[in-house]
Amino acid sequence: MAKIQVKTKINGEKTEFLCQAYDTVLDVLRRDLNMTGTKEVCSTGDCGACSITMDGRLVCSCLVLAAETEDKNIETIEGMAKNGKFNVLQKTFLEHAALQCGICTPGMLVAAKSLLEKNINPTETEIRYWLAGNLCRCTGYDKIVKAVQAAAEEIRENA
Amino acid sequence: MSDVKFISPDTLEQAVDVYSKSSKEGKTKILAGGTDLLVQIRSGISQPDTIIDIKNIKELKEISNDNGSYTIGAAVAGAVLEEEKNFGNNWPGVLEALRLIGSEQIQGRASLGGNLCNASPAGDSVPALIASGATVKVHGPEGERDMPIESFHSGPGKTNLKNGEIVVNFQFPKKQKNSGDAYLRMIPRTEMDIAVVGCAVNVTIENDKCVDARVALGAVAPKALLVEDASKALIGSNFEKEAVEKAALACEAACNPIDDKRGTISYRKKVSKVLFKRALEKAIERAKKG
Ligand SMILES: Cc1cc2nc3c(=O)[nH]c(=O)nc-3n(C[C@H](O)[C@H](O)[C@H](O)COP(=O)(O)OP(=O)(O)OC[C@H]3O[C@@H](n4cnc5c(N)ncnc54)[C@H](O)[C@@H]3O)c2cc1C
Ligand code: FES
Ligand code: FES
Numbered sequence: 001m002a003k004i005q006v007k008t009k010i011n012g013e014k015t016e017f018l019c020q021a022y023d024t025v026l027d028v029l030r031r032d033l034n035m036t037g038t039k040e041v042c043s044t045g046d047c048g049a050c051s052i053t054m055d056g057r058l059v060c061s062c063l064v065l066a067a068e069t070e071d072k073n074i075e076t077i078e079g080m081a082k083n084g085k086f087n088v089l090q091k092t093f094l095e096h097a098a099l100q101c102g103i104c105t106p107g108m109l110v111a112a113k114s115l116l117e118k119n120i121n122p123t124e125t126e127i128r129y130w131l132a133g134n135l136c137r138c139t140g141y142d143k144i145v146k147a148v149q150a151a152a153e154e155i156r157e158n159a
Numbered sequence: 160m161s162d163v164k165f166i167s168p169d170t171l172e173q174a175v176d177v178y179s180k181s182s183k184e185g186k187t188k189i190l191a192g193g194t195d196l197l198v199q200i201r202s203g204i205s206q207p208d209t210i211i212d213i214k215n216i217k218e219l220k221e222i223s224n225d226n227g228s229y230t231i232g233a234a235v236a237g238a239v240l241e242e243e244k245n246f247g248n249n250w251p252g253v254l255e256a257l258r259l260i261g262s263e264q265i266q267g268r269a270s271l272g273g274n275l276c277n278a279s280p281a282g283d284s285v286p287a288l289i290a291s292g293a294t295v296k297v298h299g300p301e302g303e304r305d306m307p308i309e310s311f312h313s314g315p316g317k318t319n320l321k322n323g324e325i326v327v328n329f330q331f332p333k334k335q336k337n338s339g340d341a342y343l344r345m346i347p348r349t350e351m352d353i354a355v356v357g358c359a360v361n362v363t364i365e366n367d368k369c370v371d372a373r374v375a376l377g378a379v380a381p382k383a384l385l386v387e388d389a390s391k392a393l394i395g396s397n398f399e400k401e402a403v404e405k406a407a408l409a410c411e412a413a414c415n416p417i418d419d420k421r422g423t424i425s426y427r428k429k430v431s432k433v434l435f436k437r438a439l440e441k442a443i444e445r446a447k448k449g
Contacts, residue, residue, distance in 0.1 A: 004165055021163035021210055022200060044198050048264055057238060057267040063197045064268070065190070067165040068212055111263065133262020 008069040010035070011079030019066040026050045026061040029076065037077035037106050041135075048134035051107040052076050058114040060133075077106035080113065089113055089151045098147035100138035108134050112148045120155050122148075167212035171219075171298050171327065174211055179300040179323025181209055189213055189325060191234045192268030194261065195277040218327050219272070222246070227333040233272025233295075233326040238263070240271075250331060251445060252340030252359055252438075256287035259344060272326045275308070278316050281354045281378035285312075287342040289375035289385050290359035293331045299324035309375070312382035335371065338363035339445025343438045344377070345430050347421060354378040355422040358410070358434040360442040362393065369393045374406065374435065379414040379427050386413045389435070398443060406439075407432040 003018040010033070019028050026043075029035045029052075039049035043062045050061040053075045061076075080087045089109050092098070099105045108131065115122060115130045122130070127148050128141070136144065168174045174189075181187040188207035190196055191214065199205035213219050219234040222243050229246055237257045240246060247254040260269045260283055274284045275295065288308045295306050300323045313319050320326070340361035346352035357377030363370050374389035388409035396402030416427040
């Protein structure tokens with residue numbers, strides 16, 4: 001069986017893996033690299049649970065082929081806390097009880113981080129639109145939006 | 160599936176070479192952002208034995224502006240095009256149509272070329288591209304050719320691309336002074352849904368008179384339509400009520416929609432008139448600003 005060899009960078013670390021042409025980044029992360037923080041729910045780009053960034057762009061890892069990640073920079077939820085310390089969003093999500101079952105949470109955090117990298121002062125509407133591709137069946141979204149607002153405020157204060 | 164090949168050529172010639180040799184059986188697929196293709200592979204609708212990733216080909220990722228005429232690579236993602244601020248100032252209708260596609264995650268990948276080639280009658284960017292007057296450049300085994308967007312499709316899911324042809328880029332005309340474009344769609348939700356009707360309008364105004372107009376509709380026929388009778392009704396008018404009504408009726412008459420859970424035939428026809436008027440208002444407002 002001919003496998004494709006891919007060299008990429010995940011959360012700053014050089015990574016090599018073998019995959020098949022139809023394998024998505026999500027398949028490889030969860031099945032082969034044992035990085036199960038990125039969640040799989042719909043596999044069709046609708047729910048955002050599988051959000052990652054590739055060369056700084058927010059994408060659904062279920063809609064990116066693993067073979068496409070050659071020489072790319074992938075960031076996943078596993079890279080979010082640094083040196084055992086939470087990212088500010090992880091902290092405010094806890095403080096605001098912005099999660100219940102937690103399935104949507106890694107995707108929400110990755111997507112929210114990508115928003116705050118672009119805009120440290122988003123309006124509530126901007127937050128809601130940016131996160132429109134991240135579905136949550138538990139929280140009703142309000143606490144998530146508040147947690148993102150709180151994180152943005154902390155980032156601005158420390159800027 | 161274990162023998163499925165994945166290639167990512169650096170040049171158009173290489174891509175066309177592989178594509179033209181194998182696409183006769185329809186088993187080779189071009190991959191741009193993959194937001195249609197990967198869903199189709201996952202559901203079994205598409206089962207290519209070769210996938211050609213076109214995102215390493217320079218021309219397909221390029222954005223250039225030659226003295227006001229934009230050329231946009233077929234594989235440029237929505238989120239990337241949005242950062243090209245001046246494009247959005249020139250063609251706000253095209254940008255808003257492309258940006259309506261999916262979520263931010265989808266925008267990180269979805270391209271104009273993919274939206275056009277997927278050939279859904281409801282593809283959001285297509286009416287806006289038609290109204291802009293853009294042409295599309297394709298490259299195949301016999302070289303290059305240009306096509307107006309309105310003659311690109313032959314039916315739902317079908318294009319007039321010949322064997323081995325790949326879409327390279329979109330060429331926009333130089334934006335006229337006092338012209339403006341707009342795209343609006345009607346969907347049952349506020350985000351993340353498929354258009355029941357989409358309408359794009361592009362107008363140029365001189366001394367309060369309409370000197371040029373292009374009107375296009377999506378999701379109301381087997382393919383997106385240029386409504387020439389609507390243009391005729393508008394050109395030469397001052398956008399007086401009668402002219403606008405005549406153009407709206409031309410939109411309604413052009414519709415040949417399907418009946419489905421998103422909208423009945425009579426609903427889609429009625430909405431096409433309403434949406435046209437609203438898109439026209441927005442385009443006029445933009446045209447008056449320059
Ligand atoms: C959650 C979700 C929401 C969506 N919402 C919308 C929406 O609101 N409106 C809408 O219109 N669409 C929507 N789509 C569909 C899709 O995102 C768009 O059609 C998008 O523009 C496709 O672009 P792509 O680059 O991802 O195409 P791909 O999936 O890479 O390609 C699409 C098709 O075109 C072919 N192709 C691509 N590029 C070329 C080329 N340069 N030359 C020749 N053939 C080519 C491919 O082989 C494939 O058959 C949605 C999809 C998802 C998953
Ligand atoms: S699993 Fe990728 S969007 Fe749902
Ligand atoms: S916390 Fe359960 S889906 Fe969001």
